[in-house]
Amino acid sequence: MTKPFPSDFLWGVATAGHQVEGNNVNSDTWFLEHLPGTIFAEPSGDAVDHYHRYREDIALIAGLGFTSYRFSLEWARIEPEEGHFSMAALDHYKRVLEACHEHGLTPVVTFHHFTSPLWLLRVGGWEGDRTPELFARYCDRAMAHLGDLIGVACTLNEPNLPWLLESFGIGGEAPENRGSVPVWAAAAERLGVDAATIAPFQFCSTDAGFTVKLAAHRAAIAAIKARRPDLQVGWTLANSDIQAIPGGEELADQVRRDVNERFLEVSRGDDFVGIQTYGRTVYGPDGHAPAPEGVPTNQMGEEIYPQALEATIREAHRIAGIPVIVTENGLATEDDTQRVAYLRTAVDGVAACIADGIDVRGYIAWTAFDNFEWVFGYGPKFGLIAVDRSTQERTPKESARWLGRCAREHAKAAAPQPV
Secondary structure (H helix, E strand, C coil), X not given: CCCCCCCCCEEEEECCHHHHCCCCCCEHHHHHHCCCCCCCCCCCCCCCCHHHHHHHHHHHHHHCCCCEEEEECCHHHHCCECCXXXXXXXXXXXXXXXXXXXXXXXXXXXXXXXXXXXXXXXXXXXXXXXXXXXXXHHHHHHHHXXXXXXXXXXXXXXXXXXXXXXXXXXXXXXXXXXXXXXXXXXXXXHHCCCHHHCCCHHHCCCHHHHHHHHHHHHHHHHHHHHHCCCCCEEEEEECCEEEECCCCHHHHHHHHHHXXXXXXXXXXXXXXEEEECCCEEEEECCEECCCCCCCCECCCCCECCCCHHHHHHHHHHHHCCCCEEEEECCCCCCCHHHHHHXXXXXXXXXXXXXXXXCCEEEEEEECCECCCCHHHCCCCCCCCEEEECCCCEEEECHHHHHHHHHHHHHHHHHCCCCC
């Protein structure tokens, strides 16, 4: 790689609280994992116990050469019951932030990464009229305690993902039909509410869901900026490189509009947009097209296509017209040589964008550790660091060392030279 990166470019790895901390028992996701008819392959359990092992984990990340760590606060820990804020949880995240600073890592903090307090699901979830105000109140409380230590703030993680999943035939049920889906019916019965009101963040793709998420994002920005006007704030989007084969052009255009373009349009005016890309999504006359025969695939059977990241950065630049941070990019594979090759191509794509004058401010890989991958459970291995969950022992992979070397080499190249 020969393209120059800015001296303050963020080189990092990312995690999300529920996926690594363990025992997030007051969250809607924990609740859904344990329901009859659950769509989760297995429960999250102890995860990789990052809640207790964060100090050594942060030291390990810094020691590999990274300059940034993206992680999330857990709303369900901070506000386990509506209106009750846990000082113990806030103090915990303060210690996490302090550890980042001790090791020279810029903390990129996500205020909501898919999981919500269970009580929010009872009052309408991410279609509820009160949710923007409730989310902003939580952001304000978090900022009051933690704001001076946060390096970059992300409000919501992948608010657009449900519309991409719907194009694959996953989720997307109209509210009046949710009672026919076993997991939503079971959730409603346990909570004592109408199944039509069950609207978890990552499965909510209605017009009301779009309106509520956008309002929550904007209310959160206002709350965060009220505490720290100088803090850079944006949200992070799941933007696939959407393509078509003959017969799929109309559907591809519609998905591109629903998933990528409208979310980028409403991002105008934000300080940055986080782009999270893993590959391309191709549509044909019969809908979502499977990976072409004979191409390398990841653990979920998807085509390995690292070139997608450059395309989505350019799309974000063209439509949103604001700075970009790559807040997630990675590969689910047991073959780490595949991951190194994937990262190399992706980072070269970032360099090409920067060389063309696009304001890209960071590359943060998904993910630091092999962890809980939502409905897939612990099967997919995205981690740059392996974890033996029977002992919780961490082992950096070559991909972690390779990307850490990139960070060191580019930091050295960008440093002022003595005269």
